[in-house]
Amino acid sequence: MASSDRKIAEDALHKSNKDGSFLVRKSSGQDSKQPYTLVVFYNKRVYNIPIRFIESERQYALGREKTGEEHFDSVAEIIENHQRSSLVLIDSQNNTKDSTKLKYIARVL
Numbered sequence: 001m002a003s004s005d006r007k008i009a010e011d012a013l014h015k016s017n018k019d020g021s022f023l024v025r026k027s028s029g030q031d032s033k034q035p036y037t038l039v040v041f042y043n044k045r046v047y048n049i050p051i052r053f054i055e056s057e058r059q060y061a062l063g064r065e066k067t068g069e070e071h072f073d074s075v076a077e078i079i080e081n082h083q084r085s086s087l088v089l090i091d092s093q094n095n096t097k098d099s100t101k102l103k104y105i106a107r108v109l
Helices: 006-016 075-084
Strands: 021-026 036-042 045-054 059-062 087-091 096-100
Touching (some): 006 021, 006 036, 006 045, 021 075, 036 075, 036 096, 045 087, 059 075
Antiparallel strands (some): 021 036, 045 059
């Protein structure tokens, strides 16, 4: 898991320039309910997706809480799942949706 700030993570993904490139970084805030962020590159854009920790279930989930969301036992399980099945990417500024599988682990240099 990369310990890098948002700008460094985004720069690393732009340099990779491959759809499906990703990394996991510690979240900017020190909130135990959102310890990590999944950063994904797709269509020349970078998406920062919160990884939430659900204390009552001792599991993780992506994004904002929603009905019927998937829960995972670990962050690694989230990655493995989305290497097999597509991850929905939502652009809240343009109100658009895309999807990609996680394909390439980006390196922070």
